[in-house]
Each structure stands twice: as C-alpha cells, then as structure tokens.
Amino acid sequence: MSASRAGHSPRAALPVEPWCVREPSVDLTTLAQTESLFALSNGHLGLRGNLDEGEPNATPGTYLGSFFENHPLPYPEGGYGYPESGQTLVNVTNGKIMRLLVDDEPFDVRYGDLLTHERRLDLRGGVLERHVDWVSPAGKRVRVRSTRLVSFTHRAVAGIEYEVEAVGDPVRLILQSELVTNEAPPEVDSEDPRVAQALDNPLVAVSQDVEQGGVVMLHRTRQSGLTMAAGMDHEVHVDGRYDVEHDARPDWARTTIVTTLAPGERLRVVKYLAYGWSARRSEPALRDQVAAALTAARYAGWQGLVDSQRAYLDDFWGCADVEVDGDPVLQQAVRFSLFHVLQAGARSERRGIGAKGLTGTGYNGHTFWDIEGFVLPLLTLTAPDAAANALRWRASTLDLARQRAATLGLAGAAFPWRTIDGEETSAYWPAGTAAFHLNADIARAFEQYRRITGDDSLEVSCGLEVLVETARLWLSLGHHDRHGRWHLDGVTGPDEYTAVVDDNVFTNLMAARNLRAAADAVARHPEQSRTLGVTTEESAAWRDAAEAVHLPYDKELGVHPQCNSFTRYAEWEFTDPEDDRPLMLRAPYFQLYRKQVVKQADLVLAMQWFPDAFTDEERARNFDYYEKRTVRDSSLSAAAQSVIAARTGHLRLAHDYLHEAALVDLRDLHGNTSQGLHIASLAGAWNALVEGFGGMREDGERLRLEPTLPAAIDRLSFRLRWRGARVRVEITADEVRCSLPGQPDASADLLLYDELLTVTGAGEVVRPLRSREPLLPTPTQPPGRAPEPARTSADVVS
C-alpha cells in the first residue's frame, strides 16, 4: 500500500474543542482536505463535505459502499495470474446540492461578502452544521444555516436541513435542490486512457421518475453491471407563498422552490435523500426500495432523524469514549478518530470497508489489510456488530479467494490484497499477492471477535470455514527444511520497503497463529469441520507446522531480523534529511528492498500483536534497532511504534507517535487527506492509547491491563466491551480504576498487571499505577524522521 506525502502542508488552524471539529472560516486552499474531514458516512452511504451549493469544490464525492466500476489493468510485461481488471469506487449521483439564488444572484462563497462562514462537525450529534452570513454582490444579505446528516439508523438515508433568513432587506429566493450524475471527475491517477475512460461519465441513465415531493433516478455502470437508485424528497417550511417545480433529465433532476422573504423571515427546506444499489435486483425493485426509504425518512421527520442519530451516538460513546486530561489536542483527535472509524464501519453490512471509508477515492476505494488489521480490533471492542458484519463480508468472498488460491497453485483460500468486491485487483505482486499475511490478519480478526465478544455464532456461521481455508493456504505456502524447521519463503510482510523475503518474522508468527486457531476451531466444531473435509491428520499437520515455524534471530546483535538476512543488509544512506518525501518517490524498489530501511512497523508490529513471543530484553533491543531504520512512509506505522514505545517504557516517544497517528488527517501529515481519511491510522491511534498506555491485551481467556501514563497526560479513561460487559478504565498519575458503569449485574474478570481480579457493577476497583522503566535509552530515528514532539496545548497548535 503506497503513501504519498506532498510535504507537510499545515492546515489553517481548526480550533481544539473536545466534541467537534470546527472551521471558523472557509479556506478555499484546503477545500480538498476539509471535504474529507467533514465527510459524513454510515458505511453504506458517504457524502464528502462538499459545500451545499456544489461549487467551489475540490473533489465532489457521493459514494455507495462497494459500488464500483471496472477498468482494464494494462501491463507492459504481463505475467501469469496477474489480475486483468481493476475496480474503482464510483462517484454516484450527488444529492447534496442546494443551489441558492438571492434575487437572481447565485450564492457562492467566492463572490460577494462573506461575513461569517463556519462549518462544524458535531461528533456527538453526528451532523455537519454550517452557518453563513453573506451579502450578495448586489448588497442583499442572507443568513444560511444548513445541517447535513447521513443516518446511522436509516441506512439508506441522508438528509439536509437548509434554512435561509433574509437580513435587512426583503429578498426573492430560488432554491434549486438537485440530483446530479456524472459530475466532472477529479484528475485520475492513471496513465492509461482506458482507465480514465472508465471513470469519465461512468453511469448510464436508466430512468427518472418525478414523484410527489421529488425525483427518483436510476443509473447503471457500463462494465461492472451494477445498478443504483437515488431519490430526493422535500419538505418546505415558509410563512409566505412559494412554488415548487420538479424537472428530471437523464443526468440531473431538480426541485425548484421559489419564494420571497421579508427581513427576519426564513425559508426552511428539509431534503431527504435515499440511495440503493444492487448487482442483482431489478430496476423496479431498486426504485421501490429508494421510494420506501424516502417514505420512512419523511415518517421519521427531520427531528426524528436528528434525535435517533444522537441516540445512536450516545450509545456508541457510552461504550467507546476516551477522555484525555491534559492533552486537549489528543482528546479531540481521538474522538474524531473514533467517529470516523464508526462512520466507515457502522452500516457497511456485508460489504467491504475501504481504507478511506467512504470519504474519498484514494486507493480507488479498495479495502486492504488495514481493515482486519487495524479497524476491526477497535470495532470489535466498541461496536461488535459492525465488526461481525465486516467479517461476514469477507467470508462471503471465500469462493473468489479459493479461485485465487487455485490460480496461484495453492490450497485453501487466498484473499485479495486490494479489492472492492473480493476479486484480486492488485497489479504489483511483490506488494500485493506476495503479502499473504493478509489471510492471517483476517483469521486473527475472526479469532479476536470470538474471544472479545464471547460470541461463538460468527465462527459457526462462517468463521470456521475461513480459518480452515486460510490454514490450508498456509500449509501449502510453507515447507519443512531437511532439519524439520518450517519456512515461508518469498513472501512480503507489512514493511513494503522489504518485499519478497524468506521467513518474515511477522508473517511466520501470524501463519502459526492462523494454523493453531484453525486447529483449535476444528476441535471446537468437529462435526462441522468434517463437512469441510478436515481430517485429524490435516489439523495435526497445522499444529506441527506452527510448532516448527522458523523465527530468524541474529545472535551477534541480539535482535530479530525482520526476515532472513535482514540485519546483514546494507544500511540506507540518508542523503538529504530535509527531503521528507517518501523514499518510494525518490528511490526504486530495487534499492529499497535490499537495504535495512523500513517503511512501516513490521517486526515492531509483530511485537505489538505477539507480546508473549518476545522477552522484555528482546523487545527493548528490537525496538531500538528498528527505530533507527524505520522511516514511517506509511500511515500504518506510528500507532504500532507508539504501542511498543509504551511497552518498552519510552512514554514520551509513545505519546509523540500517538499524536502522529491520531492527527494524520487533522494535520494532513501525509499530504493526501484530500483523497480521503486514513481510517486505519485513526483506528490505530485508539488502539495505541488502549494497548499502549492502557496496556490492554487479551490472551484468549482474560482481558489483561498493564497501564502506564506519560507525564503530559494527567488522566486517561477509556471504555470497551468485553464479553457483554462495558468496562471503563481510568488511569491517573498514581491510580488505576476499573469499573462497569451502569451495569449493576455485570462482572468481568481482569488481569491487572499480575493480579487476577473480578470487576462488578457494584463498584470500581482501584489499584496503584505502576511505573515502567525503560531498559535502554530512548531510541533514535533516521535523520528527519523523528516524530514531531506532541504539542498538547491548543494555542501552540493553532
């Protein structure tokens, strides 16, 4: 997975506030970034934070989860098994547009006088609000207030409340509420004319139906054969007379409302939007589905949608909120992170979750190991139903994964490195096909779900089969040498600057875990396993391979090479520490692969995910070794580094990395927030807080905690779900408090440090905080690659 960092481009300050992200005045130079930051989504439907009036914009974006178009993948030199067809998330019919004309002058932030322009993403309310006070070039003043939401409770529905108030003079208003299809696309990142062609006007009009209060339009893609429907309906509230007209053409539909306002009078329009798509259902069925969603939305009413949105989020925050005293910057960033991770996954429901959620078309909207590796751990601990649905989607693609494995000459199932619908679309195999750890990441997510929720039903319905098929994959991928050690050769681990290697420690550990998990699951479900053809010989072979797995170790240096020979490779020469572009933009893969330079946590991630596989001394030495060689050209790195820094007692460094992970988008640290948010980094930030400072882990039986706290944070509390209980952990400078707030009858077994204890709803358990001393001095990073020191104070940031 590639990163592009166009140089840190610090955004105009967004004030540090605990429960919202607010832009006090519109900044046209960072429109692309704010469109991503202010994106609303429920995982099924996503709206970028484009301005209501459509223009100016950087990237207009309306997305339906997994609604994609195909395009060819051309190779100058092809190879057997290369995917032939790419997939790209399509910008579908845009229902956000509300064009306002004030006495015939279009409202546009670039013209006239903008007295006020504030946007505010409310993390508790789940709405995007906008307040505008504008004087038209002709001198007419209006106040515009809009509120936009994408409903968590009405999966197919979004809504806009749009209110205009005349100030000072009477005005004639025309409000054009639109659906627009095939908007001019942003620049396509492809040299191939056929790719651009596939994404230029991707949708073919099927039908347009003007209904009572709006329009329903159907379109389909040319290649992928998917059909979508978008509908809008309106409520108009105004004291005086108004007229409404509807019009619809193949690629646009318009509801026009005209009225006049005296000073102080208001026009208030509620626009209900509904979307649906299907690869199989008929056009009438889709049309009716959208019409029904509109009916349900009208029935709920605007306030009903707002209220249920708030209730949904109250419930979420009750299970997931984090409080950080002493670091308001992190406080805001972590809530922002949680909110967007929830938005990405909440209602994706049997569709894949993209690495950018539905906030942009970066990575073509594809899902990667980001989701199972970084996002699902958070969702499993805070919104387990969303995690279960994401895993059900993976399982639903098993047939494609089996076909892919067969193409590759392997047994079992090989899930795709990047995809929308489950078909492999990765066009560079050393950083795609070869990164087989994805399969174990998926298996781990299933295991975590079962262990954290205590819910066995997912394993029964589909998890067992995934575990079995991935175990089969691993057994066919590995082999025993003549001394009986089990090896995985020619694979790529998480670090994409070291590809196609032998015995990547992370991958080998993950494969062994996958094999053992499958064998254990088979033992739990012997009947069902037999129907999958699993024999005792087969599951014994899985255990044998896991037992014999080879983990390279460099005795001279006392560190684990992340793969065979790694610690023998040449060191990277950092020639220009001022140049902070990713190395991949200024050096060929050839050079990166053969040197000791690490794009992202790999062995360090292995230490995060396998705390018991390393002694404290090994952990300290390994972290020291890899810190010197890790450039963090991937947004998937800082969170893992934060966790291991915390575990090795480098709390200040852990705090710095945590800031980097959490602020990746609020500060646009990789220069590509414009293309969508880094959902996995945001999830990783929460993981880093809870696993790093909270010291949380599960060992399959118990929830374990080894809390610690950096000096800059006065108090940290977090919440998570553990086998039905909602656990709250609060850490202060000298105490740890565990409780089950509001659950008088619940209880949970915890291992706090080395003390086994049971927390009940009756009251909190309080223990002294233990300090953690590092075994080695604080490690250093490559020139120019140290994380920015965490700045916790709001005014320093802005």
Add this chain to the structure above:
Amino acid sequence: MSASRAGHSPRAALPVEPWCVREPSVDLTTLAQTESLFALSNGHLGLRGNLDEGEPNATPGTYLGSFFENHPLPYPEGGYGYPESGQTLVNVTNGKIMRLLVDDEPFDVRYGDLLTHERRLDLRGGVLERHVDWVSPAGKRVRVRSTRLVSFTHRAVAGIEYEVEAVGDPVRLILQSELVTNEAPPEVDSEDPRVAQALDNPLVAVSQDVEQGGVVMLHRTRQSGLTMAAGMDHEVHVDGRYDVEHDARPDWARTTIVTTLAPGERLRVVKYLAYGWSARRSEPALRDQVAAALTAARYAGWQGLVDSQRAYLDDFWGCADVEVDGDPVLQQAVRFSLFHVLQAGARSERRGIGAKGLTGTGYNGHTFWDIEGFVLPLLTLTAPDAAANALRWRASTLDLARQRAATLGLAGAAFPWRTIDGEETSAYWPAGTAAFHLNADIARAFEQYRRITGDDSLEVSCGLEVLVETARLWLSLGHHDRHGRWHLDGVTGPDEYTAVVDDNVFTNLMAARNLRAAADAVARHPEQSRTLGVTTEESAAWRDAAEAVHLPYDKELGVHPQCNSFTRYAEWEFTDPEDDRPLMLRAPYFQLYRKQVVKQADLVLAMQWFPDAFTDEERARNFDYYEKRTVRDSSLSAAAQSVIAARTGHLRLAHDYLHEAALVDLRDLHGNTSQGLHIASLAGAWNALVEGFGGMREDGERLRLEPTLPAAIDRLSFRLRWRGARVRVEITADEVRCSLPGQPDASADLLLYDELLTVTGAGEVVRPLRSREPLLPTPTQPPGRAPEPARTSADVVS
C-alpha cells in the same frame, strides 16, 4: 527474458545437407518459420524470407538495424525509475516485392498448379534462391527463378535477380517491382491500445522521387523522430520489346515492366535496393546516400554483388568453419548457426544487435545480454571486427547508462536490460533492472576481445571507460558485512525463475571479475584512467571487494546454492510431465521465485564461464544437483548445459544438449521461431562445440584446449582466430591435431591438456586424445525435461 513454447511443432522436413537449408516444396502452414529461417541480413539491413510476390505471408518484414518507434509503457501501479517509453523495431518499406502477372493472372502459390517450388538458403554463397514451375489457372506455364541477397560488402544494398521463362506457350508478362510502406502489421502482442496505435502505420511519408530506373522514398517515424530512405533501381534483360513505367505515391512506389515471351524466352530483371536511416542527417542527405548506394550497386553489377558476397563468406568460413563427421544433422545446424550469427552482427556497425538479429520482431527487436554473453564470444573468435563494432556501440551509450545509474541511486553506469538505442525499456524490474549481471557481461566481452585478439586499441578508445564505469556500479551495488565479506543483495542472476536474490554466485563471480578487470585496465592505462578520475584508492577498493566477494556454499549437500538459501527452498512439484509449456505460462512468478526450480543455466553458466572457480568434484556435484531442477524454459540454457556435461564427462548428454541448442530454430523447439531466430542459442551451439568438446578456453595468456569427443561424432574440426593466427583444431577418436593452415609464417602458443606447445604454419601438432570419465552417474532432469536424444542420421530426422 521470456520464452513461449507453444508445444513442439515439428516442421515439415528440411533435408539435411551440409551447406544449405532447402525447402523442397512450399509449406504454407510453416510460412512464419521459414520466413525467419530464410531471412537475409548483414546486420544493418534485414529481409525476412517472404515470398517475392508479397503474398501469402505470415509476417512481412524489412528491418533496418536500430530503426525503431517509441510507444508508451503503461503501468497499473507504477514505481520510481520505471521506464516510461518502450521501443519497437519497425517494419520499414518493403522492397522485396516482385508481383508477376502471367497473361493478367497474378502469380500466387495458392492458385494454379505448382509443379515445383523450392527455396534454398546457400550458406556459402549468402543468397536465397527460389525455383518455381507454375501453371496458371488459365493453363499458362512459367518457370520463375529468383535469387535474393543482402550484401555483406555493400552495407546499404540488397538485390534480387528475378527471371521468368515461358514454357510451352507464349505469354504476356507484367512484372510490378514495388516499394511498400506501412504494410498491415502482424498481431501486436500488447493489450495497450497505444502500443498498437504506435505500430499501426508507423511511418509518415516525407517524399517520393522517381529517378531514372526506379524510385527513392523517404519516411519518418512519428514519435522517435527517425527518418529512413528506401530506393530501388532496375536492370531489365529481355530479347524482345518491353516497356517500363514508374509510379510513386506516399506509401508505395511501383516500377512496371511489360513484355511478351515466346516459349523458351526469358525476362530477367535485376532489382537493386538501398536503404539508409538517420536520427540527425537531413532528408536530402539521406536521399543522396541511398541514391549513391544504388549507383554503387549498379556499378558492381549483379554478378559483382554475388561474387563479392561469396568472397566475403569464403573468408569467413576460412576462419570459422566447423566440420562434424558422423552427425550430418549437427553439421548443417552448426553452419546454419554460424551463418545467421554472422548475418546478425557482420555490419551492424555501431548499432546494437537484437536478440533476433534482423529476422523478426520478437522481443520488439531489443538487444539483451544475449549479445555480449553468447554472440560476441563467437564473433570475437571468428569475425573480430564485428565484435569490436558491437562493443563500440555499447560504449557509445555510456551517457545513457550513467543517467540510468544515477536514477537508480548508483554510481558509474547501468546499461539497459533491454533496449534498441541504449535507453532502458524493461518494464518488469525483477527480471530487468535487477539483472545487473548484464554490466559484467559487457565488461567480460571487452576483456575477451582484448585477450583473444591481442588488440589493445578498443580498450584505449572506449573499453577502459566501460570497465571503469561498470566497476563503479558494482562497488556502489555491493557492500561489506560486519565480518568484511562483500555481498550483492537483491539482484537477479541469469535464472529468471529465481529473481531478486542475495549473493547469486554467477553475479558475484561476474562482479568480481569486472572489478579486477577494471583495476587491471587502470594499471595498464594510468594516464587515461586519471582523466576518468580513477584514484589508486578507488582501484584498490575494487580489488578489495573482488577479493572479499562472498560465494555461498552448502556444506551439508556439498553444492553451491545458486544464491543464498536456494538449496533450502521447497522443491517444485511437477504435476503434469506431459505439459511442456514453460512454467511461467502456468505458474505465477511468486511461486517460481521461492522454489528450487531453474529456468535456465545459472550456477551451471557460472561453471562454464569460471572453470577455475570450481573443483572437478564441485562441478560434478553441482551439475548433478542443478540438472534435476532445470527446466530449460529459456533458449539460453542448453548450450551451457552442453558445455558442463562435456566437462563433467557426460558426453552423450552434452551431445543431446548441443543438438537442442543448434536445432532451436531448424526444429522450432521453442515454438516461436516465427518471431525470429534465437541468435544467442545458435551462437551458444558453436560455443558448446568449441568449449565443450573442444575444451577451448582462454586464461588471459594462452589458448587452452582439452578436447574430447562423444561416441556419435567421428571427427570434429573447428577454426578460430587467436591473436592474429587462424587456428584449426581437429579431433578424431584418438588424436588431436592443431595447425595454422595457409599461414607459413604464423605461430600460436597453446596449452593442450597440460602440455604447453607452439603451433606454427610449418606443420600440424598431433597428440593423442584423452578420454574423460565422469565422477558421478549421468544426471537426470525434471519429468519431461530431458533433452531429446541427438538423432544424427538424416533419414531419422526427416
């Protein structure tokens, strides 16, 4: 470099004759192959063996050395340093066409009655002859005899003698002699529409000039900006009246000759063709250049061209001929090989030589390591001027190679893996950029030239700079580990089924040789080296690295892993021995790379090129080990395996491999002779005879010989040039004879087995042949991959 083997498609028998390749009757199903086999070329101008009348054809082909068009290289996932522009040899203006109408009926082998149709490539005369006896559908009978040549002595000139005789009835003949540009291309092997576009009508008309006896036409390419000129001129010999007309349009020109013949009368037309191209010279200059070449050809006359062609070849065969008694199949194949290698290189003169010569557009006409690695050793020993010119071309691309090295973050010069003009165009870096051994192959060719010819001038003029810049490349590519051993990591050796590896033995040995050769050359030319900026520190560092080079060795198995860990990898499972398609067409690179399966001689090639780096025992064990794992999906393999089989005493196996190398095109063993001949395999066959059975090598001081002979060959003689002398070696069942025929005043020092002796022109030296006993049993090959047993008898073959 990839191979595609469409299943052995045995051709209709071509009779086994010592000095020609003859097709007794036309076979339309193998037209594509015979067009390649019957191609004529002098290295500058190449004509595929298309029928005179243009149709039917498989691939019309007229090529000018290094005359190419650019096309884009699209990557679905690009990377830093990826070449952006491809190059393809262009099918230029076709001057071969002689359309004959007999009483208005076009002569076409598909219509009427073909009483005789014989084609014959005369390896001594250097001409392609054709004899036809045809009865038109209307019953008119003619005999057509044509002779075609591409002149070795007139570089820009080709000629056709075309004679028609009326048989039985009087006939009216119309002969249309043409130049045709932008012929419909054969199917383009690319999914990218822009590549097809670049090669569809690649030439833009510049001018057409009708001259006295013909036409000169100029065209230029759209992208690469090259201009070419083609001209034709005619002599007409007929007893009766005839008329001649000329016509020219942008993409074709026609000279029409009309006459009538009484039975027994003949029309004889000599067509002179001349070609030229330039990237820099003006259009008038090119037009004049071609006109001058036509004038020179007319001045020489047809017989003059034929005679000088024969004289040129007599001289060549006098230095290069091989005689093989007892194996007429091999006799023919080796002469065919020598002839085509000469055709590829004779007059390429400061242009690159393509892997297919000028016989087809396979591999887009690119040059690879094939040339320096396999072709130049032959040319250096038999036609050293051609070798010197090819090396001068390489040196002329040094600036591009330096730029490429800089792009890759390396010092010195990195020559392109595949190119026409010196710009890297390889689009798959693991089997392109990473195959750095090419640079040492080039350095080795310079060294061999100096040592074999004794001529220092090439080193002075350009070789020293190549040696210095490639040594600099290697020093920046390698590094010392903490124990002082020098490693080359992440490179690809000859075996393309094992790519991007550490410490490939072949590459490490080649790099060390390159470094030492550069240091030695610097010591020979201290002044000149200083102007290249070489210090004593620098050349000392080269020697140090060469001295410290790491060569992996598996002590347990007693063999050299071809790269680190190779002997630890999983074995390939050969599931279907009947499926002889190349593995790369049915397995992904991912699988091939991580297993012990070898596409082509790699460690075995190292043993061929570095006989002193291995003991006899190591050689025997290594050969045995790699034979079991080598599938020969590359045509570059069999010759090296033949040499090592001979050195390890497996003479019958050596003989089998020799047949495979020599018959690669005459038997179309890789199923792609249609796309052009495998020049390196043909050259390798000669190398295999001379190095394998002849036991020839040079150690920098002496020519060494350790002859042996397989049972099936009664007598083998070969010739080569050694420091000005023409050495002839003759091997029979019990004797070795060395002589300098026809050079009374010459002498040469030889090491025959372990006897140092001086051969003079006065008489031959005769010594007993020593037998060679293998240390191990005959090795085996993977299922279905054993070479066909050599069939030496002509009637068995046909």
